[in-house]
Amino acid sequence: MLQIQDVSCENGGDILFTNFTFSLDSRSRKRVAVVWRNGRGKTTLLKAIAKLITPYAGVISVKDEVVWYLEQDPTFPDENKTIAEYLSENLEEEWMFYQVEQAISEVGLDLADQDLMISCLSGWQKMRVRLAKILMEEPTVLLFDEPTNHVDDMGKKFLASFMKSFGG
Secondary structure, eight states: OEEEEEEEEEETTEEEEEEEEEEEOGGGOOOOOOOOOTTSSHHHHHHHHTTSSOOSEEEEEESSOOEEEEOSSOOOSOTTSBHHHHHTTTOSSGGGGHHHHHHHHHTTOOGGGGGSBGGGSOHHHHHHHHHHHHHTTOOSEEEESSTTTTOOHHHHHHHHHHHHHOOO
């Protein structure tokens, strides 16, 4: 269960929102969209839920959920790695490489592309690689920040289908 109780956030002294309250249980398989004008705190709220920043007031608690945040513009510690190298970084054993191939397939990338350098990928391909990495952590709650940035119509269709089928 994800519970947000009376959360307030600011940015540089400007109050973005106050007393935000919300709860979500991934077992309900609900999809939620946060829609506000630009600059009103959508990214700040998502980062607070993902525990990447701390709100100045309120409580965010997570119980029995695995929460992951997919940022607007994914960054990578080393863009000189291949997709396969990046995705396999945290595998405990070599035989677990099937998880990399499964994640690549789940996000609609071609298995033949696993040897491409991350630095050579488009923004949309980088988002898919980052999503594949997140899926390997078996999240129950996914937070997408502006997921249709850098995405063509085919990508938007993929995202819509992915979000409908996501088991969290």
